[in-house]
Amino acid sequence: MLIDTYEAGTKKDQFKDPHIRIHTIFDYKSTYGVVLAGNSTKLLQCSKSYMQANRNEMFEHISKFIHSIMEDNVSESVEVASGLFDPNNDVFRYYMCITGAMLVVAIVLGLIWECRRKVRTRPEAAQGEGHQDRLKSKELLQEMKAFVGEFYCTFKANYSRLAQKHRSQLRSLKTQRAVRESGTSNWANFRLWPKNKVFY
Numbered sequence: 001m002l003i004d005t006y007e008a009g010t011k012k013d014q015f016k017d018p019h020i021r022i023h024t025i026f027d028y029k030s031t032y033g034v035v036l037a038g039n040s041t042k043l044l045q046c047s048k049s050y051m052q053a054n055r056n057e058m059f060e061h062i063s064k065f066i067h068s069i070m071e072d073n074v075s076e077s078v079e080v081a082s083g084l085f086d087p088n089n090d091v092f093r094y095y096m097c098i099t100g101a102m103l104v105v106a107i108v109l110g111l112i113w114e115c116r117r118k119v120r121t122r123p124e125a126a127q128g129e130g131h132q133d134r135l136k137s138k139e140l141l142q143e144m145k146a147f148v149g150e151f152y153c154t155f156k157a158n159y160s161r162l163a164q165k166h167r168s169q170l171r172s173l174k175t176q177r178a179v180r181e182s183g184t185s186n187w188a189n190f191r192l193w194p195k196n197k198v199f200y
Helices: 005-010 038-053 055-063 076-083 090-196
Strands: none
Touching: 038 055
């Protein structure tokens, strides 16, 4: 935007906004005055004589209302970069607000995505857990069958062995009883025979 330096100098307070920068001052000479015509031309001579006689006073009076305009020595990129780390700078606050808003949006989107992922994976996880439970139940059932089969075989072998041992013990007991009974009857006959014998 092109602005006259005289206008900018008289209203310098309106150009204190940090977003407004003076990039280049063009050396352009212009004259400000009043157009005179007719009989008023005589006033021109009086004005020139007065201006030449009171030049210093006029410049002092003008300097009270007009301020000099200088170009910014610091480049715009350097000023913007330095202002990014100044908490009191509007640029820093602006970018902080944008960054905070983007962070909040990213967090919300991340939470939504995580919730959807959990909802989708929950049935698969439940199916996987049910399959694992079935496998564990099947393994336990097979282990129980193997244990019962082994117990039955061991019990059957021990039962057969004990039954055979018991039968042999019964046969031995019967034999011993028969021998004992046979020995007792012979001894009784041997003791009774002399008493029943009659001698003539």
